[in-house]
Amino acid sequence: MTRMLLTGNGAAAWGARLAGIEYLPAFPITPQTEIIETIAKWIDFGELDCRMTTLDSEHSMITAAGGAAVTGVRVFTATSSQGLLYAMEMLYTTAGWRAPFVLVNVSRGLASPITLEPDHNDILAARDSGFLQLHCATCQEVLDGILLAYRMAEDGRVRLPVIVNLDGFYLSFTREPVEVPAAAAVARFLPPFDAQNLGFRAGAPLSEAVAVLGGSPYSYFRYQHHLAALNAEAVFEESAVAFARCFGRSYQAVEAYRCDDAELVFVMLGSFATKAKAAVDCLREAGQAVGLLRPLLLRPFPAAALRRALAGKQGVAVIDQNLSPGKGGVLYTELASALYGQADSNPMLVSFIGGLGGRDISAEEFYEMAAVTRRAAAEGQAPEPRLLYAEAELCEIKKWQAIAQVQRAKEGQP
Amino acid sequence: MYRIRFHGRGGQGMKTASRILGTAFFNEGFEVQDAPRYGAERRGAPIFAYVRAARRAIYERGVIRHPDLVIVADETLVAMPAAAVLQGVDAHCVVLIHSREPAPVWQHRLNLAGPVVILPLAEEREDRLALRQIGTACAAAAARLVGVVAWTALEQALRDELAALGDALVEANLGPARRVYDFLSPQQGCVAPGPVVAAEGYVRPDWVELAFEDARVSAPAIHAALTSEQVQTGQWRTLRPVIDCARCKGCWWVCSTFCPDGAIQVDESGRPRIDYAHCKGCMVCAAQCPHHAIEAIPEQDAPPAEDERGAK
Numbered sequence: 001m002t003r004m005l006l007t008g009n010g011a012a013a014w015g016a017r018l019a020g021i022e023y024l025p026a027f028p029i030t031p032q033t034e035i036i037e038t039i040a041k042w043i044d045f046g047e048l049d050c051r052m053t054t055l056d057s058e059h060s061m062i063t064a065a066g067g068a069a070v071t072g073v074r075v076f077t078a079t080s081s082q083g084l085l086y087a088m089e090m091l092y093t094t095a096g097w098r099a100p101f102v103l104v105n106v107s108r109g110l111a112s113p114i115t116l117e118p119d120h121n122d123i124l125a126a127r128d129s130g131f132l133q134l135h136c137a138t139c140q141e142v143l144d145g146i147l148l149a150y151r152m153a154e155d156g157r158v159r160l161p162v163i164v165n166l167d168g169f170y171l172s173f174t175r176e177p178v179e180v181p182a183a184a185a186v187a188r189f190l191p192p193f194d195a196q197n198l199g200f201r202a203g204a205p206l207s208e209a210v211a212v213l214g215g216s217p218y219s220y221f222r223y224q225h226h227l228a229a230l231n232a233e234a235v236f237e238e239s240a241v242a243f244a245r246c247f248g249r250s251y252q253a254v255e256a257y258r259c260d261d262a263e264l265v266f267v268m269l270g271s272f273a274t275k276a277k278a279a280v281d282c283l284r285e286a287g288q289a290v291g292l293l294r295p296l297l298l299r300p301f302p303a304a305a306l307r308r309a310l311a312g313k314q315g316v317a318v319i320d321q322n323l324s325p326g327k328g329g330v331l332y333t334e335l336a337s338a339l340y341g342q343a344d345s346n347p348m349l350v351s352f353i354g355g356l357g358g359r360d361i362s363a364e365e366f367y368e369m370a371a372v373t374r375r376a377a378a379e380g381q382a383p384e385p386r387l388l389y390a391e392a393e394l395c396e397i398k399k400w401q402a403i404a405q406v407q408r409a410k411e412g413q414p
Numbered sequence: 415m416y417r418i419r420f421h422g423r424g425g426q427g428m429k430t431a432s433r434i435l436g437t438a439f440f441n442e443g444f445e446v447q448d449a450p451r452y453g454a455e456r457r458g459a460p461i462f463a464y465v466r467a468a469r470r471a472i473y474e475r476g477v478i479r480h481p482d483l484v485i486v487a488d489e490t491l492v493a494m495p496a497a498a499v500l501q502g503v504d505a506h507c508v509v510l511i512h513s514r515e516p517a518p519v520w521q522h523r524l525n526l527a528g529p530v531v532i533l534p535l536a537e538e539r540e541d542r543l544a545l546r547q548i549g550t551a552c553a554a555a556a557a558r559l560v561g562v563v564a565w566t567a568l569e570q571a572l573r574d575e576l577a578a579l580g581d582a583l584v585e586a587n588l589g590p591a592r593r594v595y596d597f598l599s600p601q602q603g604c605v606a607p608g609p610v611v612a613a614e615g616y617v618r619p620d621w622v623e624l625a626f627e628d629a630r631v632s633a634p635a636i637h638a639a640l641t642s643e644q645v646q647t648g649q650w651r652t653l654r655p656v657i658d659c660a661r662c663k664g665c666w667w668v669c670s671t672f673c674p675d676g677a678i679q680v681d682e683s684g685r686p687r688i689d690y691a692h693c694k695g696c697m698v699c700a701a702q703c704p705h706h707a708i709e710a711i712p713e714q715d716a717p718p719a720e721d722e723r724g725a726k
Contacts, residue, residue, distance in 0.1 A: 005433075005436060005437060005440055005446060005448070007449075112634055113634035169449070169451070169476075170475050170476055173449050173450060174447060174448070174449035174475070175433065175436060175446070175447065175448045175449065176446070176447050176472075177440065177445060177446060271475060272475065274473040274474075274475055275473065275474060275475050275476075277473040278473035278474050278610070279613070281473070282610055282611070282612060282613040283613045285612070285613065286612065286613040286614040288613065358476075360476050360477060360479075362479065362611075362619065363610070363611040363613075363616070364611060364616045364617055364618065364619050365619050367613045367616050368616075368618055368619050368621075370613075386621065387621075387624055388619070388621065389621060389622060389624055390619055390620050390621060390622065391620040391621075391622050392620075394622050394624070401631060404637060407637065407641070408637045411637070413637055
């Protein structure tokens with residue numbers, strides 16, 4: 001085992017390398033490209049025995065990934081943002097094939113307007129695709145998450161593709177110390193892919209995608225897919241125990257930080273959650289009992305674990321780094337559905353939207369979210385969802401709009 | 415926790431500087447986070463990179479709001495609002511500027527309450543080759559100013575981070591790095607790790623209620639043509655192509671054809687003219703000119719270009 005500085009993209013490449021991937025269909029997109037470049041170099045230098053194919057689009061790339069996975073080889077691929085959306089049809093299709101492979105998504109906000117910086121609307125657009133989802137918060141988790149993802153994907157009780165998500169910039173281009181396990185240790189944790197009855201061959205034609213007419217058989221296949229996804233939580237827990245035994249790092253479907261005696265809890269996804277940890281430490285120093293819950297597993301949704309961890313809490317600040325226009329935060333909605341109608345008295349839920357397009361969340365904003373949530377819990381009334389957006393930011397926009405107005409007037413436009 | 419920001423132009427090695435410093439801290443047993451921040455097209459444009467180092471796990475992420483040390487590799491960035499060099503600089507923060515001018519001049523000019531340290535800019539034209547090592551020099555400066563990174567840890571970091579570029583380049587960088595490290599020894603340890611923002615008595619964020627605005631205003635549309643002309647990409651230039659009219663043969667205008675930015679136009683007299691407000695200084699024209707009539711002049715040695723429209 002070596003401890004070295006790696007970017008999130010570097011950690012993703014190492015995860016794939018240690019998993020012994022055999023096939024890599026690829027298409028570039030910022031901020032993901034570094035992952036396939038790194039692996040391509042290893043293949044070039046003979047350090048990794050893997051077949052890499054560049055495709056004409058992400059749509060073809062996911063088709064190739066699914067097609068290769070059902071031949072029984074270990075497949076890895078990666079994309080981001082617009083690329084994930086372009087592949088969307090084939091995400092649903094290959095998940096429906098029950099093709100087990102791992103796709104890394106490097107989160108980046110979606111057009112329009114276009115940006116390079118991260119939020120979670122891309123990965124959440126794939127929420128209902130039937131892929132399982134792991135949301136990483138550190139570079140270490142990216143490497144470890146890929147190894148855990150293959151265990152889940154290839155397990156006979158699951159057999160589904162998995163997306164491992166990491167945030168652009170905040171992880172993709174950020175170096176942190178990462179423990180890179182020895183290949184032999186990984187081989188013990190993750191033996192070669194046991195393809196069971198997967199054996200798609202050109203010489204032995206079969207169809208992975210039966211056509212069904214009528215809702216009855218369709219319901220059967222779709223619900224089987226759902227049950228397999230639900231099974232993945234137990235498989236994840238088992239795999240995490242094995243992982244801790246092999247490597248000494250333990251993971252839970254929901255990470256809890258200083259939660260046991262907390263009155264208030266932040267709930268959020270991804271790398272911004274480590275910023276919440278820093279805020280929790282400072283709030284604790286100021287005598288406030290605040291903690292953090294972070295779902296590492298988003299699909300399957302660890303509802304029971306969240307319910308357990310939030311039982312008896314006064315207030316919960318759900319911080320969504322995404323926005324469903326016309327509704328609000330996706331994680332808030334999901335958490336509310338997990339808590340509603342339970343016998344236990346439920347905590348006050350307050351919804352915040354922050355970090356859209358990589359917009360930073362300051363320490364002061366975390367403190368203020370805790371204060372707002374505490375007030376709401378005391379008053380028994382949740383405020384309207386709050387966008388984290390400051391006066392100075394609006395002033396900047398107003399300045400640009402004024403310039404645009406002058407420009408329009410000059411051009412004689414309305 | 416140490417929080418350090420490097421400011422420079424794309425191509426000056428700020429990402430490399432942050433990685434060398436990050437690895438040097440790591441070699442000293444620190445927990446480390448280092449990252450560059452760049453956009454779609456960056457050579458010559460202002461970029462920054464940052465390093466956090468602490469004795470315990472680092473939970474902060476992203477842009478450093480309250481730096482302990484700001485390193486400015488290119489003094490021309492200070493006046494550029496987009497570079498945001500002074501963001502979050504307070505009395506606690508040390509500012510190191512690579513400049514010909516002394517510290518009091520910068521202190522006065524920028525009204526800085528904290529210490530200013532100067533890394534002298536080479537006067538001699540021949541020494542400008544040393545600019546190639548400015549990234550490693552900045553890393554060495556930061557290592558010395560924080561005072562907790564020994565030369566051996568820095569040297570190893572430099573060797574590791576530059577190894578892929580070959581032994582000759584590693585050796586070429588070690589000398590300048592060592593000279594800067596030694597030069598700044600009087601200021602060793604002048605940078606102190608800053609505090610965290612306390613949760614008691616914090617400044618409350620001034621969140622606003624974002625009100626609805628008509629789509630004619632709130633859709634992300636651009637209502638006029640040629641707005642990219644407003645972006646003065648000439649400010650990204652570190653080298654200026656200058657046409658020697660005596661040598662220019664007025665060929666079939668190779669330079670204007672090859673210019674990737676369309677910044678060279680041919681005027682009525684059939685002579686090429688460079689639009690310095692938009693020329694990014696890539697020097698493709700200088701490389702392509704069949705008569706070697708285009709010279710590369712370091713931007714700092716060149717007089718203000720007439721059509722830069724106040725860019726310089």
